[in-house]
Amino acid sequence: MSDDVRTAILKASLELIDENGLRAFSMREAARRAHVSHQAPYHYFPDRESILAELVRNGFEQLHTYMSAGSTPADTAAERLERMGEAYIRFAIEHRALFRLMFRDEMVDIGHHPEAKAAADRSFHLLVEAVVGPSPSGEIADPAPILAVWSIAHGLASLELEGKLQHLFGERTPQEWKQIFSEVVRTVIPARG
Amino acid sequence: MSDDVRTAILKASLELIDENGLRAFSMREAARRAHVSHQAPYHYFPDRESILAELVRNGFEQLHTYMSAGSTPADTAAERLERMGEAYIRFAIEHRALFRLMFRDEMVDIGHHPEAKAAADRSFHLLVEAVVGPSPSGEIADPAPILAVWSIAHGLASLELEGKLQHLFGERTPQEWKQIFSEVVRTVIPARG
DNA sequence: GCTGCGCCCTGACAGTGTCAAGCCCGTCGG
DNA sequence: CCGACGGGCTTGACACTGTCAGGGCGCAGC
Numbered sequence: 214m215s216d217d218v219r220t221a222i223l224k225a226s227l228e229l230i231d232e233n234g235l236r237a238f239s240m241r242e243a244a245r246r247a248h249v250s251h252q253a254p255y256h257y258f259p260d261r262e263s264i265l266a267e268l269v270r271n272g273f274e275q276l277h278t279y280m281s282a283g284s285t286p287a288d289t290a291a292e293r294l295e296r297m298g299e300a301y302i303r304f305a306i307e308h309r310a311l312f313r314l315m316f317r318d319e320m321v322d323i324g325h326h327p328e329a330k331a332a333a334d335r336s337f338h339l340l341v342e343a344v345v346g347p348s349p350s351g352e353i354a355d356p357a358p359i360l361a362v363w364s365i366a367h368g369l370a371s372l373e374l375e376g377k378l379q380h381l382f383g384e385r386t387p388q389e390w391k392q393i394f395s396e397v398v399r400t401v402i403p404a405r406g
Numbered sequence: 407m408s409d410d411v412r413t414a415i416l417k418a419s420l421e422l423i424d425e426n427g428l429r430a431f432s433m434r435e436a437a438r439r440a441h442v443s444h445q446a447p448y449h450y451f452p453d454r455e456s457i458l459a460e461l462v463r464n465g466f467e468q469l470h471t472y473m474s475a476g477s478t479p480a481d482t483a484a485e486r487l488e489r490m491g492e493a494y495i496r497f498a499i500e501h502r503a504l505f506r507l508m509f510r511d512e513m514v515d516i517g518h519h520p521e522a523k524a525a526a527d528r529s530f531h532l533l534v535e536a537v538v539g540p541s542p543s544g545e546i547a548d549p550a551p552i553l554a555v556w557s558i559a560h561g562l563a564s565l566e567l568e569g570k571l572q573h574l575f576g577e578r579t580p581q582e583w584k585q586i587f588s589e590v591v592r593t594v595i596p597a598r599g
Numbered sequence: 600g601c602t603g604c605g606c607c608c609t610g611a612c613a614g615t616g617t618c619a620a621g622c623c624c625g626t627c628g629g
Numbered sequence: 630c631c632g633a634c635g636g637g638c639t640t641g642a643c644a645c646t647g648t649c650a651g652g653g654c655g656c657a658g659c
Contacts, residue, residue, distance in 0.1 A: 251647090337574055432615065453616080
């Protein structure tokens with residue numbers, strides 16, 4: 214039964230940040246929405262950051278799903294990269310608050326939360342394989358091409374989420390943005406050796 | 407005289423985030439460091455966000471200095487872009503907390519602070535000119551090439567600041583990172599038409 | 600029948616941003 | 630010379646936060 218409370222707290226926490234941004238999350242408000250006392254969350258999580266870390270872990274698992282859905286092995290490497298970049302950006306836009314949380318290390322220091330870190334590593338490994346081909350060993354000889362595709366996707370997603378693009382390029386429909394994103398990704402990705 | 411208090415509060419605020427991250431900032435602690443009461447800041451700023459907005463404005467002015475220092479008109483366009491990207495990333499690394507603050511719209515909503523927005527726009531205009539050449543009119547026909555160079559620089563800087571690069575690629579010296587950054591920037595930037 | 604423990608509660612504390620009100624002192628009009 | 634005024638800063642209070650301390654209730658096992 215008690216897992217009900219745990220999942221209710223997580224659900225309430227995610228709703229809070231989805232509805233009103235990262236600053237809207239508080240343990241006491243999450244507890245209120247889960248209809249438990251302000252101390253009940255401490256029975257399942259050692260502290261505030263651990264609640265968020267669980268959301269981050271789930272987030273990276275969802276991101277993994279997005280990215281792997283976009284990469285069927287039959288295609289060329291360039292096409293896979295393009296679809297993976299689009300999937301990364303689509304995830305960011307469809308889960309705005311969660312994406313921000315996943316990359317804000319002053320809110321969740323991933324080094325303190327091994328399960329979240331493991332999930333993040335799995336997503337990252339998907340990207341590495343798409344760039345350099347299947348490589349079971351974790352070693353990365355040349356980071357530059359991997360960084361190039363990751364940076365472009367992450368940079369675009371970040372600038373969009375922080376409102377810099379609407380702000381500077383004017384309002385556009387989501388459809389138009391998708392078009393522009395594709396163009397940018399396609400412009401840049403074939404450039405790596 | 408009273409400007410002394412104002413600048414002392416700003417100085418204390420910047421020190422706080424520099425020393426212990428964005429979460430370390432509080433009005434009361436900044437007031438304490440400025441040796442004034444916890445309400446003195448309200449005499450100069452309407453609220454907490456306005457203090458941070460002033461830091462953001464100063465930050466964008468510094469970023470503008472970094473970027474324009476890297477673009478002397480005699481060079482080729484590609485070289486200018488490369489140096490500007492490096493300057494952008496160098497600014498981020500030399501002012502980690504400030505850079506984060508400048509791009510966190512849930513901490514400072516730039517739309518509510520016209521002076522900060524104006525400073526941000528000036529930096530942005532520098533980038534636009536470097537990509538499409540001098541264009542006094544604010545109109546941007548094709549956002550894709552501008553977005554490409556901005557995203558790569560912003561993505562690299564963000565991933566570095568959030569600790570994702572050390573974390574996944576291992577520890578490297580700042581010198582090595584600079585080398586890798588240059589390589590990435592050079593890989594990507596010539597790719598635009 | 601007693602003990603222990605999982606599960607959840609109430610209560611308290613220091614810290615926060617912000618509203619309200621007051622105090623000190625230089626300036627200025629009469 | 631004196632009284633009102635207002636800029637610059639203060640103390641006090643409020644609701645809210647995360648977290649520590651401790652209690653109570655119901656069930657399992659001895």
